Each structure stands twice: as C-alpha cells, then as structure tokens.
Amino acid sequence: MSAGKAPAAAPARLARKGSMRGRALGNRRGACPNGVAGEPEQIASLQRLLERKTTLVRMMVHDMKGPLSSIMANLDLLEKSRLRAQERECVETALMGCQDLFHMVQNLLEIGKMEQGQVELNLSIVDPEQLFREVVKKMARLSEQKGIRLRIECRSDVRSLPVDAHLLERIIHNLVLNALAYSKPEGEVVLSTLDGAGEGKIRLAVSDTGIGIPPEYQEAIFDLYAQGESWQGMKNRGIRAPGSVGLGLAFCRLATEQHGGKIWVQSTPGKGSTFFVELPTDLTPYGSGLM
Ligand SMILES: Nc1ncnc2c1ncn2[C@@H]1O[C@H](COP(=O)(O)OP(=O)(O)OP(=O)(O)O)[C@@H](O)[C@H]1O
Numbered sequence: 001m002s003a004g005k006a007p008a009a010a011p012a013r014l015a016r017k018g019s020m021r022g023r024a025l026g027n028r029r030g031a032c033p034n035g036v037a038g039e040p041e042q043i044a045s046l047q048r049l050l051e052r053k054t055t056l057v058r059m060m061v062h063d064m065k066g067p068l069s070s071i072m073a074n075l076d077l078l079e080k081s082r083l084r085a086q087e088r089e090c091v092e093t094a095l096m097g098c099q100d101l102f103h104m105v106q107n108l109l110e111i112g113k114m115e116q117g118q119v120e121l122n123l124s125i126v127d128p129e130q131l132f133r134e135v136v137k138k139m140a141r142l143s144e145q146k147g148i149r150l151r152i153e154c155r156s157d158v159r160s161l162p163v164d165a166h167l168l169e170r171i172i173h174n175l176v177l178n179a180l181a182y183s184k185p186e187g188e189v190v191l192s193t194l195d196g197a198g199e200g201k202i203r204l205a206v207s208d209t210g211i212g213i214p215p216e217y218q219e220a221i222f223d224l225y226a227q228g229e230s231w232q233g234m235k236n237r238g239i240r241a242p243g244s245v246g247l248g249l250a251f252c253r254l255a256t257e258q259h260g261g262k263i264w265v266q267s268t269p270g271k272g273s274t275f276f277v278e279l280p281t282d283l284t285p286y287g288s289g290l291m
C-alpha cells in the first residue's frame with residue numbers, strides 16, 4: 001500500500017545521505033577511516049532529529065486549532081450582524097479561508113495519528129443516509145456558490161453500519177469537497193449507497209460530473225508521499241486546484257483502511273469521477289445507537 005511505503009522510504013533516504021556525510025566527516029577527522037563505522041549513529045541521530053521536528057510541527061499544527069476556532073466563531077457572529085454588502089463579502093471570504101485552514105489542520109493531525117497507530121476506532125451504529133445528510137447540510141453554502149447540485153441516493157435496506165462516525169464523516173466530507181472543487185458549475189454530485197459489495201461489506205460512493213482524473217494518476221492521488229513527479233505532472237496538466245495540498249485522499253485511504261476497508265476511484269477525464277468506499281459490516285461497536 002502506497003501510504004505505508006513512506007516510513008520505509010525515509011530511512012533509506014537518510015541512509016544514503018548519512019553514508020556520504022559519514023565518509024566526508026570520517027576522512028577529515030580520521031574517526032572512521034573506512035567511512036562505515038559512523039553510519040548507524042549518524043542515521044540514528046538524524047532519525048531522532050526528524051522525530052523531534054515532526055513532533056514540534058504536530059504540536060504547532062495542533063495549537064493552531066484553538067485560535068482558529070475562536071477566529072471562526074467571531075467571524076460567524078459578525079456574519080450574523082447587520083453588515084453592508086461589501087463588509088459581508090469580506091467576512092464570508094475570511095470565514096471560508098479559515099474553514100479551509102481548519103480542514104487542512106484536521107487532515108494533518110489525523111494523518112499523523114493514524115500513521116503512528118494512535119487512532120482507536122470509536123465504533124457506533126450509523127445510518128449512512130443520515131450521515132450523508134449532515135455532510136450535505138454543511139456543504140450547502142459552498143455547493144450553492146459553485147452552482148453544483150448535491151443529491152443523496154440511498155438503498156432503503158442499508159440503514160446501519162458499524163463505523164467510527166467522526167472518521168466516516170470526514171472521509172465523505174473530503175470526497176464531497178473534492179467533487180465540488182474539481183467540477184464546473186451546473187454539475188451534480190451524488191452521495192450513494194450501492195449494491196454489489198458482497199457478503200459482509202457495504203459500498204458507499206461519491207460521484208461527480210467534473211474534470212475527471214487521467215488513469216496514470218488514479219492510484220497516486222491517494223498517496224501522501226507521491227508528490228514528486230505525479231504531483232508536478234498533474235499541476236502541469238492543470239488537474240490540481242490552485243492551493244491544493246494533497247492531504248484529503250491520503251486521509252481518506254488511511255481512515256478507510258483503519259476500518260479494514262478500501263477506497264478507489266473510477267474516472268473518465270472530461271466526464272467525471274466516482275470514489276468508492278467499501279467497509280466491512282461485521283465490526284463490533286463498543287457504543288450503540290443510531291447517529
Ligand atoms: N473528484 C475529483 N475530480 C478530479 N480530480 C480529483 C478529484 N478528487 C481528487 N482529485 C485529484 O486528486 C488530487 C489529490 O486530492 P486530495 O484531496 O488528496 O488533495 P487536494 O484536494 O489537492 O488538497 P486537500 O489536502 O486540500 O484535500 C487533487 O489535487 C486532484 O488533482
């Protein structure tokens with residue numbers, strides 16, 4: 001799995017750097033004449049440094065949540081007060097910017113926790129249709145602004161799914177955000193539960209009538225570390241939104257896999273994309289009750 005390749009790739013990169021520096025330092029100081037003896041310590045020291053840096057960045061990102069929430073709450077209040085048209089526009093733009101930032105912070109923090117195996121599923125029985133409605137409600141304003149219709153199409157017999165409601169909501173939220181970001185006005189986004197998943201599984205889908213994804217990128221888009229060539233290639237071909245970070249689908253993949261499920265895309269450039277999320281139905285909830 002591509003998201004899982006990264007931890008293995010990082011030490012390999014460090015090892016290469018370490019051996020070059022090891023030889024240079026060793027030869028200069030004469031401490032390790034063959035340039036090999038110093039390597040493990042150097043690698044370990046670089047790894048410790050990397051871990052400290054990662055922890056620091058995570059703490060800073062985490063601490064952004066508080067001030068960001070209070071800015072958003074105040075902007076929310078301001079928006080509800082009497083404002084002139086131009087003032088309202090400024091407040092709305094500021095609010096949307098904060099929401100994007102908040103979304104990015106959440107993705108970053110959750111990816112970090114999942115990569116470190118620090119996430120325990122908080123399972124409950126969820127009605128997928130109700131969860132879709134919650135997401136659609138939150139995205140109503142954005143979809144209106146973009147002129148894109150959001151629709152729910154659910155099978156009547158799929159009413160209860162044992163999942164972590166918070167994680168599933170964030171998966172669907174990310175998929176719908178993408179569907180809106182990569183569609184043109186007058187498009188349509190459909191959230192659905194589908195047949196065909198087989199015994200013990202349920203399949204959810206988010207489809208759009210947007211720009212689509214070329215086949216050569218349909219796997220790489222889920223990989224947090226597939227930046228490099230794929231990312232540049234997509235940028236060059238104009239199939240990444242300006243300011244896109246590339247965290248959303250990596251989060252979706254990790255959160256789906258955390259449930260023992262899988263996620264993939266079927267897409268035709270110029271016609272649209274459908275993202276499928278397949279989840280097991282036999283997980284045992286600790287809590288109970290419909291969402
Ligand atoms: N529905 C879609 N239609 C077309 N392209 C898509 C769609 N969803 C994702 N993509 C492509 O996959 C890339 C990765 O998506 P992902 O959600 O991981 O990151 P992002 O949207 O660029 O940034 P963010 O971290 O804010 O979500 C996008 O940049 C885009 O090129």
Ligand SMILES: [Mg+2]
Nearest residue numbers: 177178248249
């Ligand atoms: Mg996204």
